[in-house]
Amino acid sequence: MRKDLHGLTLSTDSGTAVDAFDRATLAYLKYRTDAARHLGAALKADPQFALGHVLRGYFNMLAYNKANIQGAAEALAEARKHAKRTTTREAAHIEALARWVDGDLDRMLEVWRGVFAEHPHDVLAFRLHHFNAFWLGRPATMQAEVERVFPHWSAELPGWGMILSCRCFAHEEAGNYTLAEGAGRQAIEVDPGDLWGAHAIAHVLEMQGRRSEGIDWLKRLEPNWEGANNLKHHLFWHRSLFHIERREFDEVLSLYDHGFRDLGSPLTLAMPDMYIDVQNAASMLFRLERQGVDVGDRWLELADKAEARIGDCLSAFTLPHWMMALAATGRGAAAQRMIDGMRAFARGNGTVERLVGRVALPLCEAVMAHRQSRHAEVLKLMRPILGDMYLLGGSHAQQDVLEQLFLDSALKADSAGDVQLILERVSGRHPVPPSRRIGYAAAAARYAH
């Protein structure tokens, strides 16, 4: 038995395995691509290290890609083989991975919550809970749980910056911008290469309409992102959100091609259909087209990847983005196959299955109807789920594209009541008035009381 970087017991006798596991953990917390390499070294040093296998399973599941389930299930089986000598905490991690592989995400969150309630320094349980709660649209849970562990943390502990950046993001999504900004700036003082901290502050600045500041913030921190994983792309996407508000469309397209959808970059080549990258790309193309910008053939490669992922519904919020690409390229038959695949998936009883059936399915039908100018149908499909779209996960900034979709159809159907509805909705969710936001200004001017 040995101790990890927070003094928690690990069921391995290999100091090399522990050191490598700690490096893998920190790399994961810092969104670095070398996390898997360090984990590989840990498992090489001790192939019977159960929590190491669990972490391998977690890394597989974090791709939210059906093709990775097999790898996660194999890692789980390997962890179980060595479960006899694990601690109660490690056994709980095995249980959490099992629930994730099974699709019981509610139970998975409960298991992690139990772990960090008892061991507030278990950064894996906390961070995985935070991240998955986010992708299940549960900002109140994120906020409550970061406040649960926060009193147990201080600057001396490794991972302190991560706690601060999670505190920032959770409070930003809850609308507590002052507290959020303080925590996020502190996280960047701890480590200017903290991507989650940089990201959380970018959200604060976006929600407060501080656009020049947002561009400067991200540009200034960019030199610290060496070795970062795909979250780096999402930060370029955030910068482009500020530029689009300033109608700097050429800059947005340049960031698209060279920042967040650079098809030749090593990160994109390694994972060409990574969920967050697809969300960034489709969401920005949709926003640009609403502003009359010609996006060229950029939808095509996304549509190819969408077709290849038909039937994979693990990332519910990505589904409408996949559908945007199929719709934009007129691939009606593929779109129908995607809808059929979602229907089949939704017959399951897991957490995401239920969300897909209830929210993502009508939403994807609406995406296709919008592109085919069946605007009354879009409104009919989306009205009942407007209040539930957040359940698909994604931030306010990301969800905004769905609000814009509804607004666009409301405008094109000349449905004044629906335009008012969406203007009121976004006014309630975003502190910057619609008249000062590019996606809403024209509608606000035309339909003002």
Ligand SMILES: [Fe+2]
């Ligand atoms: Fe974001």
